Amino acid sequence: RKSIDHILRGGWHLLTLINEVLDITRIEAGHMDLSPEPVLVSQVCQETLALIEPLATERGIRLAGGVGEECGWHVVADQQRLKQVLLNLLSNAVKYNNAGGGVTLSCEKVGGGQLRVGVRDSGPGIAPDKLARLFTPFERLGAEATGVEGTGLGLALSKRLVEAMRGTIGVDSTVGEGSTFWVEFPLADGPLAGLGRVEEEAPSLAARHGAARTVLYIEDNLSNLSLVEHLLEQRPGIALLTAMQGGFGLHIARERQPDLILLDLNLPDMAGAEVLRLLRDDPRTSVIPVVVISADATPGRIERLLAAGATAYATKPLEVRRFLAILDEALGEGERV
Incomplete structure (x- = not known):
């Protein structure tokens, strides 16, 4: 048993080392x-x-x-x-x-x-x-002699x-x-900063739908969740479901069949682009409109995700008028018989 534990620890240590080296390489190459x-x-x-x-x-x-x-x-x-x-x-x-x-x-x-x-x-x-020397790669300042595990790459x-x-x-x-x-x-400023002023200037954007709709938001940032929740409270006909991990979001999408999915790209368990691919490949979710929400506003990224099946792309910080317009259009496209 001790030998197995030792092998497992060594394996995890090597995996951590490889991942950290890859991360440093990506940063230095500008690909992070x-x-x-x-x-x-x-x-x-x-x-x-x-x-x-x-x-x-x-x-x-x-x-x-x-x-x-x-x-x-x-x-x-x-x-x-x-x-x-x-x-x-x-x-x-x-x-x-x-x-x-x-x-x-x-x-x-x-x-x-x-x-x-x-x-x-x-x-x-x-x-x-x-x-x-603290932030030098592979420099442990003699800690390797103490028996404390480490790669010398963390700092x-x-x-x-x-x-x-x-x-x-x-x-x-x-x-x-x-x-x-x-x-x-x-x-x-947090996402909710200045929201009250925007709502006063544009009350007509808080349109109401006659039929009940369900929106799933896959996002791990609590402030962004609160912002979207606050915006959708203006529309009594829309129920909001939330998931803070991509895998759980996929499960909810398959089980609940929402009318619209809002998808963050930077999730803790898997990339948002992978979530989009799995949604589009699954017959149960392939026709559900997906609006990507991300701080990455580079044209190349937007084009790739739209080509991969995203219905629309909204950039953070959310511009309220544009977001509500995208929401209206996506829900209109998402009506299913």
Whole structure:
């Protein structure tokens, strides 16, 4: 049994190494798909803390922070990649901590309209002469001799991801006291900002349908879900179904047969383009109109998805008038006998 466990750990270690090398290669080649949009930081913090909790419990490390009002801000980032970065920082804070230590996730506004998200540990700290090598690929600063598993690529990848999202990453450390790794991203208005003003200017857009309609929104960003939910509340004849993962969205689409599907491209379990392909290949969902919603407004991406079977393409942040017009047209096309 120990041999099998050892082989499995080695396999997962190798897979992680390969994925991290591929991610770095994509970034350096300019081929990394990113979807920058307003992201609610508290949501990402809560999700990453939940993911790291089993490891922390196993190692007797206390987790704190990440859920207060100080993290209730939006920043411009790719939600999945921001989660990947924070998960890496939290994982390191747990793995390289002292026995019975603690890890705190915090947020604070800093100069230049930025929000800083910090991961503080109570570990041994890092000597000043080693700090410059922290973000070098395959550099573990001697940690390979401690028995703690790692690839030496996590921080290098995190730095490249943060910078690709136009953010900043850094570290403050004191030997014998611990380290704080932090990232900074530009603050942004949430999707609901200014919505009331738009509604007052265009009340005629809140048209009502006589027959009951069902719309499925596949999206993992809670702020975007809230925005669409708020818009559709103006239309009593439309019922909204939601799914925060592509696989679950496919299941709902097949079981419930909605009149329209709104599809985000940047999902946690699978690419939105793959969800679209599976929807179009399945006879149960092939005729349901699909409106893609994404922050990626490049003409090539839009053309490819429309050619793959998307009914329309709406870019984030959503422009309310255009979105409601697309919704009206798609629902009209989606009437089935």
